[in-house]
Amino acid sequence: MAQARNAVIVGGNRIPFGKAGGAYASVSNQDMLTAALDGLVARFGLAGQRVGEVAAGAVLKHSRDFNLTRETVLGSALDPTTPAYDLQQACGTGLEAVIQVANKIQLGQIDSAIAGGVDSASDAxxxxxxxxxxxxxxxxxxxxxxxxxxxxxxxxxxxxxxxxPRNSEPRTGLSMGEHQARTAKEWGISREAQDELAAASHHNMARAWDEGFFDDLVTPFRKLSKDQGLRPETSVEKLAKLSPVFGKGEGATMTAGNSTPLSDGAALVLVSSEEWAAERNLPVLARFVDAEVAAVDYVSGDEGLLMAPAYAVPRLLARQGLSLQDFDLYEIHEAFASTVLTTLAAWEDEEFAAERLGLDAPLGAIDRSRLNVNGSSLAAGHPFAATGGRIVASLAKMLSDKGPGSRGLISICAAGGQGVVAILEAV
Amino acid sequence: MASEEDVDVELLDTLPGIGVEIARALVPTRRGGPDGQLPTRRVMITDLEQDAERFTAYSRVCGFTLRDSVPATWLHVLTFPLQVHLMAAPDFPLALAGLVHVSNEMRLHRPVDIGERLTLSSSAADLRAHRSGTQLDLLGEARVGDEVVWTGRSTYLARGKRPSGSPEDAGSLSAGAEAPADPQNPYEKAGEASKTATKIGEVPTALWRLPGGLGREYAGVSGDVNPIHLTPLTAKAFGFPRTIAHGMWTHARALAALEGRLPGAYEASVEFRKPVLLPSTVGFSFAREGEDLAFRVTSRDGSKVHLAGTVA
Structure with missing residues (x-):
């Protein structure tokens, strides 16, 4: 696609994610978003500066937070003349915010922006x-x-x-877990495969913390310096002992161990034009390439609630002339271990390709060693709107470490049957 | 409905209160029974202004997004007092208290706006034998000026006596296929499978959590104060273990669940198979069958069908 100029990911910042009722039990969304923003401002020397705009959102939101992001900016170290707005697309919020500001930067409407989100399951x-x-x-x-x-x-x-607030879809009365339990059953996703993925997420993220990967991506907050739900010692054996919590009776596979816990946290990404970053001698991690959002009709039962990314990705690949195998890294949000596995299974399925995607051949399998390399939501936790910012910043850094031209795919499923996906490429 | 212009018309000034009509129907009268004659007159009210406030409350209770256009079930609610007025009249052959609403058909001929003034009418038709008693239809019509915008047919069953001279062989009755499988339960229909062999899945696609006070809430917006819907005690007095949901609420809630998939003009048909006891959680599923939508309100696990219907 012809575009005026690149939007690049300069870096990101988040606070460690807390367990619901844990470290941030009495902390508000605005507190957490401010902590993440001030940390970002400090890291990139933006104090007193005016940024093009700040776009962020929260899924669970108090009516008093009608202008959450602008209020956060006013309480932050940024120049108070920095404009801001709230945006919400359920769990796709953080990534959608990044897409939004990247598009504005590519169009030349702004030169720099901060995008992401925050959520509190404790202070709901x-x-x-x-x-x-x-x-x-x-x-x-x-x-x-x-x-x-x-x-x-x-x-x-x-x-x-x-x-x-009920954690259920208004039109079906089913919780997200109940929805996904049906999808997992339909696709025959085994308990073992889910527990393996969950254990790998914890182990990978624990390793990344140990290696100092998050040192320049996270600012400690309220005595929390690491994600609170992270369990480095977990194992497939330990996870196998848990009882299913979603779905009923025989064939129920989804447990508290292979489902993301309710969490609190905030994450933001600094996006700019290449010139803006160069003028400030800031590093550029990755270029924002393109994005796509899909939605499915889960209300009729025609498709699973969290299957929209399986549709968004092929559309994005077609537009970019890429195949699913053209990526060095994949970040598939672990709403549940089974969400990742059903998405992968759908991409490998001939019938799904023919009947649902209208393609001659399935997208095919991916190299699993490139998937969620530094862990994902099962280990970090999933404060709904914060997840997009966490993934974009982490992936941009991983791609940068791999070297110019390396390419990464992000896939995030969201309530309401939506899926937000994007491509980043190291510069 | 019969639209001959020479039928008798009983013109009302205001919509009758259903509570008053129910009380009126309880006054002992000698009724003709299954061999009696249905009144031939049409009960009518002209130039009725729709109550926008009540419609707002109705939309909330039934789960509709509040729109300026009204669902077909709302027009049923408006004509229902006319039905009851006719059924409670001393010359109506069957006792109101013994009538069970077993199925309902409506056609919304074109979208109707809440601001439109309506001429509503209702008449009774087709007293006929049914496997387990006597059935009849209450026909309804809504017009804007001379234009018919909505028509409805509510089928009621009076269990017990059949019109004399009706064939003993139940199978030869026209309504035989709809006869109850369980004689104790007039809602239960035999031959379900053949009539509703649908693509609807076994497991409900949605769950509705219905509070114990739902009957009172719906009574408040519909005016239907039938005691079986109001309190457990009054429901027990009529032989139900608990309060039961209004069939027309369940119907409305189903249309609300299909909102966005409903065309501007449509025909909705439902069968009320098993009462929904309150409070309870019920399941809902639907499927597209060609141009039509088939839907079902079931028990939570999908095994028992409370209501089955189609929108065409």
């Missing part, structure tokens, strides 16, 4: 029940005292029960 919003909420709104809209009294009088005891 709890809403008042629907009856109470409507009564309060009616009272608020009331013009006379009598109307106001009438509104309050309509509140019944049952209305006082709070509403906590």
């Amino acid at each position: 919003p709890i809403a008042v029940g629907e009856g109470l909420r409507r009564a309060l709104l009616r009272a608020n809209h009331a013009k006379t005292t009598a109307q106001r009294i009438q509104a309050f009088a309509s509140i019944r005891p049952g209305d006082l029960a709070p509403e906590t």
Whole structure:
């Protein structure tokens, strides 16, 4: 594709991801996003500078956080004249934010940007029940005292029960895990394969921490200096002992060990034009090549909730004239171990290629030694909107280490049956 | 519905209150029974303004996105008081309390806006023998000016006596295929498989968690205050173990689940097979069959069918 200029990944910063109810139990989204942003600003010497824009989001969001990212900028070391906005695409939020700013940079609308996201499963919003909420709104809209009294009088005891956010798809009433359990069963993904992938994720990420890979990607926060859910000593044997939590009865394979835990955290990426980075003597890790978003009709049961990346990637490859094997590294978000495995299985499946993708041949297998080389969400945790920023920054650094021209593929599944995928290339 | 212009018309000023009608129907009267005559008149109300506030509440309770255009089930809700008015009248041959709504068909001829004023009417038709009693239809119609925008047919079953002279061989009855498999349960239909051999999967694609107070909520927005839907105690008085959900709520909730896939004009048909006890979690699934949509509300595991329907 002809484009005016490159958008490049300069670097990234995140805070270690915490377990829900853990290190960040009393910390808000804005606190975490500010910590990640200030760390990024310090790392790249941006204090007092105006950046083109900051784009970030959160999936679970309080109504008071209507301008979360702008408020974060105002409380950060950045120049307060830096514009910012919130963006949300479920678990695709962080990557979508990067795509958004990269496109603006390529078009020449901005020269630099910070993109990513934050989420807290601990400090989740709890809403008042629907009856109470409507009564309060009616009272608020009331013009006379009598109307106001009438509104309050309509509140019944049952209305006082709070509403906590449900981790389920609004249109199906099924949790993400229940959805994925069906997909995993359909594709015949074994318990063993899932546990192996989960163990590898922990081992790879533990090794990466030990090697100091995250030293320039993470800023400690609230006494946490490493991802809280990381279990270096886990093993396939230990994981095999866990009972299934999703799906029912015989053939249930998904456990707390091979599913991502609820987590808290924030991650951001610094994206710019090559000129902007050069002027500041900043390193350039990778070029943002292209991205694609797909969605599937999971409501009818026609396709699995988390299968959209299986459709997005072939579209992206076709546009770029690449094959699935043309990559040095693959980052497939581990919402569940089985999500990664069903996605890979779909790409290898002839029937799926013919009937679902309309292709003559399947995309084929990948070299598994290039997959999630430094671990992924099973080990790090998955604060929904923060995952995209974590993956983009880590992959850009890994590609840079591999040398110019090395290419990486990112695939992230998201609630609502969506999938966000992108290609990076080391410069 | 019969659209001859010479039928008797009973013109109402306002929509009748269903509670009042139910009370009226309880007044002892000598009714004609299965051998009686259905009233030939049509109950009508003209130039009715739709209640936008009530429609908002209806949309929330049934799970519809609030739109300016109304679903077919809303127009049923508007004509339902006319049906009940007719069925509660002293000259109606069957007792209202014994009538079970077993199936429903509606056709939305064109999208109807909440701001449109409607002429609604209802009449009774086709008193006929059924394997386990007597069936009849309540026909409904909604017009905007002279244009028919919605028509409906609600089929009711009165268990027990059949019209005299009807053939004893149940199999030869026209409605034989729909006869209950379980004589204790008028909702249960035999011959399900043949009628709804669908592509719908065994396992529901969605779960609905229905609260215990759903019947009261729907009564509030639909006006249907039939006691079997209101409290466990009143439901027990009518032979149900717990409160049961309104069939037309279940129908509406199913259309709401299909929103976005519904054409501007459509025909919806459902069979009410087994009552949904409250509170409970039920399953929902649907599949495209050619141009049509087939859908099902089932038990959580998909084994029992509460409601089966199609949208064409």
